[in-house]
Amino acid sequence: MRTFALPKLVRREKASLPILVAAPFVALAAAALSNLVLYAAIGVDPLAVFYAMLIEPFTSYFSFSEVLLKAGPLLLIAQGLAIGFRAKVFNIGAEGQFVLGAIFASAIPVYYPMASGAWLWPSMLILGTLGGLLWASITAFWRVRLNANEILVSLMLSFVALQLLNYLLLGPWKDPAGFNFPQSVMFPFDALLPTLLPGTRVNISLLIALAVAIMAWFFTQRSFAGYRLEVGGLARNAARYAGFSQNGAIWISLLIGGAAAGLAGAAEVSGPVGQLQRSISTGYGYAAIIVAYLGGLHPIGIVFSAFLMATLYIGGDNAMVSAGLPIAAVNVFQGSLLLAYLIAITFVRRRLVWPLRATTETVAQP
Amino acid sequence: MSEPLLSLRGVTKIYGQVHANSGVDLDVEPGAIHAILGENGAGKSTLMKLIYGVETPDEGDIYWRGERFEVTSPAAARKLGVGMVFQHFSLFETLTVVENVSLLVPGSKRELISRIKQLGTKFGLEVDPLAHVHALSVGERQRVEIIRCLLADPKLLILDEPTSVLPPQSVELLFDTLRRLAATGVSILFISHKLEEIRSICTHATILRCGKVTGNVTPKDFDANQLATMMIGRDMPDLAPAKEVEKGPLLLDVAHVSLPTDDPFGVSLEDVSLEVRGGEILGIAGVSGNGQSELAAVISGETMLPRAADGRLSMMGSDVRGIGPAARRKLGFAFVPEDRLGQGAVPQLSLTKNSILTAHSKGMVTRGMIHGSRATEFTRTCIANNDVRTSGASAEAGSLSGGNLQKFIIGRELMLEPKLLFLNQPTWGVDIGAAIAIRKRLIELRNAGCAILVISEELEELFELSDHMQVLHDGRLSGRFKTSETEPKDIGRAMIGAEEAAQ
Numbered sequence: 001m002r003t004f005a006l007p008k009l010v011r012r013e014k015a016s017l018p019i020l021v022a023a024p025f026v027a028l029a030a031a032a033l034s035n036l037v038l039y040a041a042i043g044v045d046p047l048a049v050f051y052a053m054l055i056e057p058f059t060s061y062f063s064f065s066e067v068l069l070k071a072g073p074l075l076l077i078a079q080g081l082a083i084g085f086r087a088k089v090f091n092i093g094a095e096g097q098f099v100l101g102a103i104f105a106s107a108i109p110v111y112y113p114m115a116s117g118a119w120l121w122p123s124m125l126i127l128g129t130l131g132g133l134l135w136a137s138i139t140a141f142w143r144v145r146l147n148a149n150e151i152l153v154s155l156m157l158s159f160v161a162l163q164l165l166n167y168l169l170l171g172p173w174k175d176p177a178g179f180n181f182p183q184s185v186m187f188p189f190d191a192l193l194p195t196l197l198p199g200t201r202v203n204i205s206l207l208i209a210l211a212v213a214i215m216a217w218f219f220t221q222r223s224f225a226g227y228r229l230e231v232g233g234l235a236r237n238a239a240r241y242a243g244f245s246q247n248g249a250i251w252i253s254l255l256i257g258g259a260a261a262g263l264a265g266a267a268e269v270s271g272p273v274g275q276l277q278r279s280i281s282t283g284y285g286y287a288a289i290i291v292a293y294l295g296g297l298h299p300i301g302i303v304f305s306a307f308l309m310a311t312l313y314i315g316g317d318n319a320m321v322s323a324g325l326p327i328a329a330v331n332v333f334q335g336s337l338l339l340a341y342l343i344a345i346t347f348v349r350r351r352l353v354w355p356l357r358a359t360t361e362t363v364a365q366p
Numbered sequence: 367m368s369e370p371l372l373s374l375r376g377v378t379k380i381y382g383q384v385h386a387n388s389g390v391d392l393d394v395e396p397g398a399i400h401a402i403l404g405e406n407g408a409g410k411s412t413l414m415k416l417i418y419g420v421e422t423p424d425e426g427d428i429y430w431r432g433e434r435f436e437v438t439s440p441a442a443a444r445k446l447g448v449g450m451v452f453q454h455f456s457l458f459e460t461l462t463v464v465e466n467v468s469l470l471v472p473g474s475k476r477e478l479i480s481r482i483k484q485l486g487t488k489f490g491l492e493v494d495p496l497a498h499v500h501a502l503s504v505g506e507r508q509r510v511e512i513i514r515c516l517l518a519d520p521k522l523l524i525l526d527e528p529t530s531v532l533p534p535q536s537v538e539l540l541f542d543t544l545r546r547l548a549a550t551g552v553s554i555l556f557i558s559h560k561l562e563e564i565r566s567i568c569t570h571a572t573i574l575r576c577g578k579v580t581g582n583v584t585p586k587d588f589d590a591n592q593l594a595t596m597m598i599g600r601d602m603p604d605l606a607p608a609k610e611v612e613k614g615p616l617l618l619d620v621a622h623v624s625l626p627t628d629d630p631f632g633v634s635l636e637d638v639s640l641e642v643r644g645g646e647i648l649g650i651a652g653v654s655g656n657g658q659s660e661l662a663a664v665i666s667g668e669t670m671l672p673r674a675a676d677g678r679l680s681m682m683g684s685d686v687r688g689i690g691p692a693a694r695r696k697l698g699f700a701f702v703p704e705d706r707l708g709q710g711a712v713p714q715l716s717l718t719k720n721s722i723l724t725a726h727s728k729g730m731v732t733r734g735m736i737h738g739s740r741a742t743e744f745t746r747t748c749i750a751n752n753d754v755r756t757s758g759a760s761a762e763a764g765s766l767s768g769g770n771l772q773k774f775i776i777g778r779e780l781m782l783e784p785k786l787l788f789l790n791q792p793t794w795g796v797d798i799g800a801a802i803a804i805r806k807r808l809i810e811l812r813n814a815g816c817a818i819l820v821i822s823e824e825l826e827e828l829f830e831l832s833d834h835m836q837v838l839h840d841g842r843l844s845g846r847f848k849t850s851e852t853e854p855k856d857i858g859r860a861m862i863g864a865e866e867a868a869q
Binding site: 015218222223224225227230231234235237238240241242243244245 | 666667668690691692693694695701703705708709710711712713714715719722723724726731734735736738762
């Protein structure tokens, strides 16, 4: 029997730095190319899509400010998630933690609609952070206690969080003067985040996100706690040998991820939205997973990938309007970007080896 | 002289920048027991993989009975008449012997059973064909592997360090089998670095150093020292014989500790007792898989004994039941684990970051932040003092050879200035020069009053190092043997469980 001699993946002696840096760009190019082919196949002009997606967001002050607005929550959530992912604790439920952050933050203006004062929005952010953290702690508790898989628990809790949001908006928290729409009261002025760029919706949560990115850098690159998490993620037996607690790593990873997502949720309701609505859950929590990996799980890389993903969000909206692209196509693009990146990143530590000579008598191995 | 069964001419294999084999010539006569002798990393295993078709050579030719052949896969090699017994057995533990055999050899079960019995009596390979493999001793498992090869009627049998897993008594049985096989005309390639063994059984020896053939000799004509010199290319360094030093305080006290396992193939520890004093080296002998990993985990704290567990486990006088590895280190305990990559060191991290793993209390962390320059300084000192060959403190641990990484890990643990040091297989896979350097350091440390516990499979090493020995067999620890009054065969008996208690 003749078998084809397929190339084999072989471990490199050392991780390749050039490939690590090039991987996101190659992935972006590969995803863009394959999706343009797809757009052509469904009868949409690929060049128009390309222009609308990647160029148009930068053509006006307003659309660029919208990119910055979207980048904030993605950056926040992804920084938190990446710390857990590096420790191999897979919190997939940032969406639910984001929703709980929004709910907790909204509690103040819902119960005290007439409140005013400079303390209002900061305490909402703090309460929101706490909300995300508590929601994530449910996952951490069951993982440590019963070894329940954190991927499943956190993901399913996201659906519970959505139902909790529905319940509140259709019941106790519904705006009495809101014509029966499922939304809360409009927040008072002091409950809204101060605007950063005049004439746009960009607010100071972007600065908070950048500050969190700097803190994440110090945490992962310089702190002993970050080091312990990294060792636990790379080699569990080494962490055990050193005496670093595995349960501690699970708790820290999930709480940091939950807190960051909760903060992002609070900043969303007290920022561009200005009230609690069902539409606050737009999938930031899931997109941030892609952002975290695209940024190489590194705090600096994530800053870039968050802006890239935000550009694709705004560009995708543009493409739907100006090029007639269906909304599913935007999701396909996001998914193929992650896939292309994961393939590209494989070659950082591995390389392909082609068979040296054509073997005529190759016998299949048992 | 008859025509060689197997000939290699100018065989070269390159991995990346490393010439694992370069221009190797080799002739194996029919009926010869031919040793391939070399240090770790000399290219012995690569050469065998080329012959068995696991790898293909980059240059050079392989001839079988004078004809050129390309061995492209193990199946092709088997067809030719080459069989190989690997160091790590490839048997399914939940199946019986005959079931394992029938996975590779065609034929009905009844037929196979009778052939297994037949081979057993002919070559001294007795084993019950219907026994489950997990119930067999290591020696018996090796027999199953050999039988499985013999059923394919090979002309050449390759054995990769076959004696490294066997107690001394089983080694004699294996050698008897090999001599009988050779007498029927089967050639045997025997990989080893144990010189006395090679002298006692092999008719030819090819010596490899750094991937090149440095000699073809008749082993009986040379003594072990001469062979070692050929193998490592320089004279053997002397090991100072251990002088008795005055015993210090009791630093490790384990009494009546039992630990049942929930892993079906793990070993339960039963009523284990041992004690080590300052200025003393205690060696734990035994064939691997008799509870070594379990015992190591209990002593290091990776497996925590419940606070209320029966028996006693104390270090430096404090009870350490319910206390993890980090807290034990604070008491003055240091541990060199068996697994270097992934336990003793994180392969993807730099040596500096690997220093932080256990030595973080040496001023490398202030207020929760890592003090990078102190970690680098520590690492540079460790590299310099322990002759670790590497490009520097920023090299990834995974890029170091096994021996060099072990020197780094042992150096790191010694820099913790432990009162009690525990090593599991300290020189496994380390070349002779480095192994002797490591043993020298351990004896110096003992003379300075440190308590040292060593688990090792290498009996020679334990006889060189330890003041006392205990033997681990099936999760039970024998009584104490005083090394200077003990013969290897006494230890060997305890290793196979023939003698439960000593003295």
